[in-house]
Amino acid sequence: MKNKFIQHIVVVGGGTAGWIAAASLAKILHNRGVRITLVESPEINIIGVGESTLPQVMQFLRNLGIDEKEFMAATQATYKLGTKFFDWSEVGEAFWHPFGNIGVDIDGHNFFAFLQKARKQGDPAQMWQYAPSAVLGEAGRYYSPGAATPESFLSGVNYALHFDAVKVAKYLKRFSEALGIQHVMETVVDASLHDNGFIDSLTLKDGRRLAGDFYIDCTGTNALLIGGVLNTQYINWNNYLLCDSAVIVQSDNSCDIPPYTKAIAHENGWRWEIPLRHRLGNGYVYSSEFCTPSQAENKLLELVQNPALDSLRHFQFQAGRREKLWNKNCLALGFAGGFLEPLESTAIYLSLKGIESFLELYPDNQCSLAIANEFNRRMAIEYENIRDFIILHYCISGRSDSPFWQKNKTMDVPRALLEKIALYQAQGRIYRNDLDLFKSSSWHAIFDGMGIVPDFYNPLIEGSNFKEVLNILSEVRGLMSKMAAGLPAHKEYLDKHCPV
Known part of the structure; x- marks a missing residue:
């Protein structure tokens, strides 16, 4: 009888989502004879969105057996007790x-x-x-x-926690490699399919072929496998949420470190401040319908009080999710599966929930459609619940002082x-x-x-x-x-x- 057990899982993409997947798989599967490979492109940098988290990240660290204080020191982390919102209900008002x-x-x-x-x-x-x-x-x-x-x-x-996403990826990389993860630094350029539509193998830029039984797509908004290879439909929620762009910069953090994230509403969107030990993370999330990238840059630099530590980075997105986050023998995690603006710090949570649900429904190499459907049902509800919570911040706001806030009052709910x-x-x-x-x-x-x-x-x-x-x-x-x-x-x- 043919072996039906998964023998090789390939994670495509590093960054926070990729190494969360690798670390979680390594912890559960390292003594079960399952080979795990993470292939990471040296040509792609970590975006740095997702440095403010929810309490579920603490349980993730405990499940891996990671010492909290050691992790915090390695990732320049600070504690987070919640989010304080400024100027959302009306200018000059704040709430927690x-x-x-x-x-x-x-x-x-x-x-x-x-x-x-x-x-x-x-x-x-x-x-x-x-x-x-x-x-x-x-x-x-x-x-x-x-x-x-x-x-x-x-x-x-x-x-x-608030933490440095680049340092988190490096920490989880060391953790995963200590449990036997194979790390390949190369770019995936192509993929071949079985007759049944499942992914058969990946072709790397250097010509090598990498074959697995199951693939986890952590390639960010590029969605190389789930979108590019399997052509899985993306459900766009921009009819509910106006913001579709962000500009990011890190600045010096020489002041006191507040134990919370700041979310400050502005004329065409909102701005985050995330305090780390060594720097302050700043980002302006905005609607391109009402604000150009250069206007967003100028606004962010005007509001960042301390000297910038790097150049500004721009990021465009479409709020939404894949119709199927699990399609055939491929699972999408992180931004490959969907994107919701970081207003409530849910990006890392969704990666954690995705890999946790995958392990709860862990398949054989036939990848039963019933199992994939149950995963997709659960994750669709997760995404939609979070989407609705984010929409709430806009649709009940008392602000009407700009076209952006006025349009939020007429958006679909x-x-x-x-x-x-x-x-x-x-x-x-x-x-x-x-x-x-x-x-x-x-x-x-x-x-x-x-x-x-x-x-x-x-x-x-x-x-x-x-x-x-x-x-x-x-x-x-x-x-x-x-x-x-x-x-x-x-x-x-x-x-x-x-x-x-």
Whole structure:
């Protein structure tokens, strides 16, 4: 009987997605007789989008057995407690999307219903004041939640990392090679197919032929295999999202290091600031319909306060995803599978989720269509959930001060998102499916930060002693603020616990 086990997996493309795939495969498969080769073109540079992450990256490191502090030192990483949004609801206003808990349930009811009632009664407290991660971030402080006692507010903190994408790729390369990954530095120039349409082999620029049982396409927006060889359709979401371009530059970081990402809205898009130990990452994401590349360059350089450390780099994209991220014996990860602007730092998460789901559904070399279909079903929901969350930031913004923001008010909105907005508007409730990356607290943070006030709140909370609830809320805010003030500044914590 012919062996049906996969014996050779070829990852095409390095960068963050490629080495995430290689490291994950190596960790799980290194003692199972599966050969893994990563072929990387020396002609392509890492883009550097995806240096701000979500908490799932910490579980990835733990699953690989990587020491957190060693990894942070090697990648010039800093801690991230969430994202602070500036000028999104209107110019001059700011709000938080923090990691971890926001408030606690009271009398068996959702915390947000009590906050909404308090608002209607004139209580000026902001939602972030009940989020431990945001309280720490606002104070510029950090302390490991793992060192907290269960009764401490720090136990509600969650965190991710900012890191240097080039250094991450190098770190994961060393990790993968130590587990037996074969690394080939050469450009793939062609591919041949079996009669059944599966990829048979790759042809390298130096004339060599590289054959595998399964191929993982991590070639970025070029999508060399999934798009170029297998001609898999790309579903374009630019009817939902206007931004299609970005300009990026790194600058000196000689100031304090805030433990959060900044997302600052501008006339034709928005700008990120990602603080690392050795530099500050800056990028301007914009719509080419309203802004030229040279205008974007000038805007970014005008706003970057410290000296630039490299030349500006431009990046164009189409929001969307492949109709199939798994097609025949090829899986697309990273930008080869789809692209969603980095507003909520989801790029690396989608790579992690993709390789995790692949390993959960690990096939034989026949690559059953049923298995591929299930993978594609799950990942389609993941992409669409994230897409809708990003659209939310634009479609409920109060800004109308430029043609860009005016057009965002007339853009298409997916039906599922319209229903979610209507439910929140009616009674401050959030409905989410099981594959939604973002918890209800995240949706509440964006709705509330944008100034969306529900018509009413859950009437069942009327059974609670609201005067007592308000006293408790006030005490909680005061306690968290006091505890945060006594903790070390983020840079001080890094210097002591994560020296580079």
